[in-house]
Amino acid sequence: MSARTTRKRARTEAEDAVKQELDAVDASTAAQHRDSDSPFLPTVGECDPRPNDAAPAPERDPEFWFSDGTIILVAKNVEFRFYRALLADRSPVFKALFAEQHPSRLEPIDEHHAIPCPVVPLADCPEDLRHILRAYVSGKQTSFVGATKPSFNQISAFIRLGRKYELNELYEQSRKFLKSHYSNDLEVWAKHTYWEPPNWAGNACIGVVNLARLINEPSILPTALLSCVYLDDLIMNGCRREDGSVESLSDEDLARCFKASRATRQASLAGVMRTFRDTVSPACSKEKSCALVLGGALQKMETHMELLMTGSPFRLELKNLLKRDGKVRTCASCTAMVEERMKKERAELWARLPELLDVEVPGWGNGVPQNGAA
Incomplete structure (x- = not known):
């Protein structure tokens, strides 16, 4: 039996023109992004999407790399190929970000065709971004957390990124979930079997205090801080996040807990x-x-x-x-x-x-x- 050979399809002149144009865009925008004062550069606690000499090579996310995706989001060293319109329709911040000029590259959409996909760096950790994409990919947005028992990592991502990108339904439902457990109602709080919601780590209260500070929700603070107080010396270990980083209380809140422990x-x-x-x-x-x-x-x-x-x-x-x-x-x-x-x-x-x-x-x-x- 003779060996089977395959023949690569010849690229058309139109595709050559697109490729040349995209190469030019890459070169002209790379310097802009290096020197940019973009609000999407990282703040404290966020991942830095900008490359450095020691950064690992980018890798495709195994869960969110859709062959018909129209945009590539880069969080740390992980690339997500997702649907531009799906995010832009739900977030005015994403819509504005995607309207800016970004480097693009050709990605295959089927066996014979390729499309230009903008490559957008985000100052978010891939673990957080993954939670957001899961929330929207199903198309069911009536209740993001109501029918499930969300993890702390999920609620944290929904609140942090929901606030940042103005994903209002996601943010509001997560905020109300926190308030329903870390309640300002004594009867509600006294009925809880555990300090934290079911299946949450005992030190998740550290992250909850930081979330309450972030979104200026003081009604959450007394019960969340009280939970921290009763961690005793374990409070110094902090709360390990999904990306491996350790989240700790601010010096001021740590001092509050030490003082309140005795009181x-x-x-x-x-x-x-x-x-x-x-x-x-x-x-x-x-x-x-x-x-x-x-x-x-x-x-x-x-x-x-x-x-x-x-x-x-x-x-x-x-x-x-x-x-x-x-x-x-x-x-x-x-x-x-x-x-x-x-x-x-x-x-x-x-x-x-x-x-x-x-x-x-x-x-x-x-x-x-x-x-x-x-």
């Missing part, structure tokens, strides 16, 4: 002691017995000290301190009184959170819910 625990323990003072209910049916049980509850605190020092002061199950042999030993009136005291102490501690954490939160503790607000 919040003192306030919490003082509230527990007031809850179990041996003054019985006016309607007590067994005054002497109940007074002894209440006094004994304070003595039991020593065996529960680890939980009292490390557990959330708003989720502590203190009713167990009234039990002996598995049963609550106070009368119904005194038991209800203790629960009411505990509720009052928690509400007062909640109202003091901004003060203890040294942050200003307009409307905090005035009983007006804010999480549903725009």
Whole structure:
């Protein structure tokens, strides 16, 4: 059997002209981009798209390199071939950026044809950009986060890049997701099983504080900072991002957490002691017995000290301190009184959170819910 040979299709004169024109564009715009004061050059914490001697060769993203894509986005050393119109229609910032002159190169669109694709450098990390492209490629934008349990990396990318590129729906839904967990409503916060949303790392609160600072959302700060406080020494490890970098609190917020660590625990323990003072209910049916049980509850605190020092002061199950042999030993009136005291102490501690954490939160503790607000 003879060897099969293939014949390369001859390039047309029109394609030669396009190639020459694109080569000229490349040469004339390269210097412009090197010296540009573009707002898309990186800020602190962003990836620098500009090449340097040690930069690895660009590589195609295995997930987002579409053979019919019309634009090439370059994040760090990763190239994404995507759809220009899809992003431009949803972002006025992308639309303006794509309208600028950029170097282009011919990319095949099928076996016989190639099209010029503008090559646009972005000061974003590929991991963040990938989350944005996933959100839009399906074409379903009614709910970006509502039907799923988004990861911290996803929410972080949606907020940072959503804000930067004015992807308003993506940004707003992610902002409301954060506010729904890091709530300014005590009843909502107390019902959460974990400090962070499900499947988030325990130190994600560090990144949440930084996001709250970035978008000027003070209502998130008290619970996010409180979560940081209860990290104790682990707070110094920071929060590792998807790209491998480590995100840390600012020096000012770190100092707040160190100062608040003692203050919040003192306030919490003082509230527990007031809850179990041996003054019985006016309607007590067994005054002497109940007074002894209440006094004994304070003595039991020593065996529960680890939980009292490390557990959330708003989720502590203190009713167990009234039990002996598995049963609550106070009368119904005194038991209800203790629960009411505990509720009052928690509400007062909640109202003091901004003060203890040294942050200003307009409307905090005035009983007006804010999480549903725009």
